[in-house]
Amino acid sequence: MIPLDGQPILTAGEMRAAEEATMVAGTSVDTLMERAGEGVAVAVHRLAAGADIVILCGPGNNGGDGYVAAAALHRMGAAVRVAASGAPASPAAVRAAARWHGPVEALAQAEPATILVDALFGTGLSRPLADEVAAPLHRLARAARLRIAVDVPSGVGSDDGAVLGAATCDITLALEAAKPAHLLQPAAQACGTVRLIPIGVPVVSHTHVLSSPLPEGERDMACVAPSITLPTPGPNSHKYTRGMVAIVAGGMAGASELASIAAMRAGAGYVLHLGEGQGPPHALVRKIFSADALQDARIGAIVVGPGLGRDDATRRMLDASLAAHRPLVIDGDALRLIDPTTIPAGSILTPHGGEFSHLFGQEGDKITRTRRAAAQTGAVIVHKGPDTVIAAPDGRVTVAGEGSPWLSTAGTGDVLAGAIGAMRAAGLDPFAAAGAGVWLHGAAARRLGPAFIADDLADALSAVRG
Ligand SMILES: NC(=O)C1=CN([C@@H]2O[C@H](COP(=O)(O)OP(=O)(O)OC[C@H]3O[C@@H](n4cnc5c(N)ncnc54)[C@H](O)[C@@H]3O)[C@@H](O)[C@H]2O)[C@@H](O)CC1
Ligand SMILES: Nc1ncnc2c1ncn2[C@@H]1O[C@H](COP(=O)(O)OP(=O)(O)O)[C@@H](O)[C@H]1O
Numbered sequence: 387m388i389p390l391d392g393q394p395i396l397t398a399g400e401m402r403a404a405e406e407a408t409m410v411a412g413t414s415v416d417t418l419m420e421r422a423g424e425g426v427a428v429a430v431h432r433l434a435a436g437a438d439i440v441i442l443c444g445p446g447n448n449g450g451d452g453y454v455a456a457a458a459l460h461r462m463g464a465a466v467r468v469a470a471s472g473a474p475a476s477p478a479a480v481r482a483a484a485r486w487h488g489p490v491e492a493l494a495q496a497e498p499a500t501i502l503v504d505a506l507f508g509t510g511l512s513r514p515l516a517d518e519v520a521a522p523l524h525r526l527a528r529a530a531r532l533r534i535a536v537d538v539p540s541g542v543g544s545d546d547g548a549v550l551g552a553a554t555c556d557i558t559l560a561l562e563a564a565k566p567a568h569l570l571q572p573a574a575q576a577c578g579t580v581r582l583i584p585i586g587v588p589v590v591s592h593t594h595v596l597s598s599p600l601p602e603g604e605r606d607m608a609c610v611a612p613s614i615t616l617p618t619p620g621p622n623s624h625k626y627t628r629g630m631v632a633i634v635a636g637g638m639a640g641a642s643e644l645a646s647i648a649a650m651r652a653g654a655g656y657v658l659h660l661g662e663g664q665g666p667p668h669a670l671v672r673k674i675f676s677a678d679a680l681q682d683a684r685i686g687a688i689v690v691g692p693g694l695g696r697d698d699a700t701r702r703m704l705d706a707s708l709a710a711h712r713p714l715v716i717d718g719d720a721l722r723l724i725d726p727t728t729i730p731a732g733s734i735l736t737p738h739g740g741e742f743s744h745l746f747g748q749e750g751d752k753i754t755r756t757r758r759a760a761a762q763t764g765a766v767i768v769h770k771g772p773d774t775v776i777a778a779p780d781g782r783v784t785v786a787g788e789g790s791p792w793l794s795t796a797g798t799g800d801v802l803a804g805a806i807g808a809m810r811a812a813g814l815d816p817f818a819a820a821g822a823g824v825w826l827h828g829a830a831a832r833r834l835g836p837a838f839i840a841d842d843l844a845d846a847l848s849a850v851r852g
């Protein structure tokens with residue numbers, strides 16, 4: 387069982403194409419189903435620790451995996467039963483079902499078990515679950531102590547993360563690759579903890595789960611997405627090579643203060659706070675805002691938008707920021723003021739859902755929408771939320787799975803903007819800087835645990851810098 391960190395994410399269509407290519411290369415669908423079912427059985431056997439198991443099998447290949455797993459668990463000596471929503475329909479599922487020699491209970495009358503394995507529908511689900519399937523699924527899920535989904539919980543939209551009747555599971559065993567539903571809400575919540583079971587289908591994708599930073603030596607050995615890097619000072623570093631970040635302050639001073647402190651704590655060598663105000667930290671360099679102050683060629687990133695306000699004066703500050711021709715992180719109010727056709731290529735935009743819809747509309751799933759917005763603007767888009775999607779104009783996407791729901795507190799977005807500014811000013815390209823900032827932000831939140839405030843989060847960035 388492999389964690390999702392850095393793994394490719396494939397849509398149902400991409401997964402089918404990868405599976406077909408594997409079959410053309412000589413591996414039969416039965417072999418793939420065998421590997422899937424055996425892998426699921428090994429994991430379930432370990433998780434069940436001797437408790438009784440009921441496997442719910444659907445009509446397609448997800449159900450086929452269930453029958454294979456049931457036969458394998460029986461061979462392992464587990465107390466396993468099968469309940470089916472109907473007869474197997476796909477040819478491979480028919481062959482798999484023939485290998486299960488025990489009784490098959492009707493789903494509607496199935497007795498509960500301590501361990502529920504949900505193999506009703508996988509990536510092939512094409513419409514919401516009918517009541518006659520959803521009702522017994524939920525009844526059996528409520529009665530079980532542990533709920534394990536095969537590939538995806540039955541009743542989620544694999545590509546868009548919609549919930550179409552699924553019962554919430556504790557563990558999802560994803561076959562070969564992550565699917566968007568494992569990361570995108572609300573389906574991700576129905577998945578519980580997601581672990582991968584490899585089944586020997588080579589997969590490539592432009593979409594990956596955001597990976598943790600890996601130490602230098604381990605990078606080539608890990609067969610995952612390019613890992614993120616956190617820029618670290620060397621013996622010859624000085625404050626400007628570590629990155630100078632200018633933060634444009636506006637009417638709501640606290641927000642830009644948070645961004646400034648976050649930039650410092652994320653590792654910037656020099657943070658220039660352009661606005662009124664005084665007080666600690668003493669290392670923060672404060673200057674009144676002027677267009678001239680943004681002309682300093684050493685500035686490696688300008689963060690504009692946190693607490694900026696939306697009046698004519700702040701619009702001029704945004705215009706001056708755009709005219710400075712320095713790398714930009716555009717957040718908050720600046721996302722409401724900006725004309726999307728004037729966004730300089732190479733900028734990083736950090737919209738939450740509302741800001742994103744205002745700029746780019748709402749059509750399509752979150753990954754597709756974000757990728758399209760990046761291609762349209764030439765900017766890296768960090769589409770925030772419990773399932774933050776980061777898209778580059780060239781089509782690369784990473785999705786951050788593990789945040790912390792405690793991030794849903796005022797000011798945490800300002801902290802993120804500052805952290806990304808620090809990464810960009812240190813020389814990372816916009817996509818890498820966005821990924822590094824989002825990772826630092828999530829890691830700091832997880833470290834803090836419950837009920838922190840944005841000020842704590844900014845401070846905690848130092849501790850997860852590594
Ligand atoms: N992609 C791969 O490499 C592999 C995939 N396998 C499994 O195959 C699954 C995909 O299999 P399928 O494409 O057969 O699809 P599913 O098994 O997910 O379900 C498709 C079947 O359910 C029906 N159906 C769809 N929505 C329904 C609804 N709401 N109510 C009632 N019936 C509905 C369809 O008409 C079809 O008969 C994966 O999730 C995975 O578990 C494995 O068997 C092995 C390898
Ligand atoms: N439920 C949640 N789970 C995980 N992360 C969340 C959740 N809610 C918000 N976040 C994260 O918290 C930050 C909030 O940013 P934003 O909405 O701009 O807030 P603010 O403007 O108050 O700073 C974003 O990084 C977002 O991804």
Ligand SMILES: [K+]
Pocket residue numbers: 448504505506507508535536537538539540
């Ligand atoms: K399933």
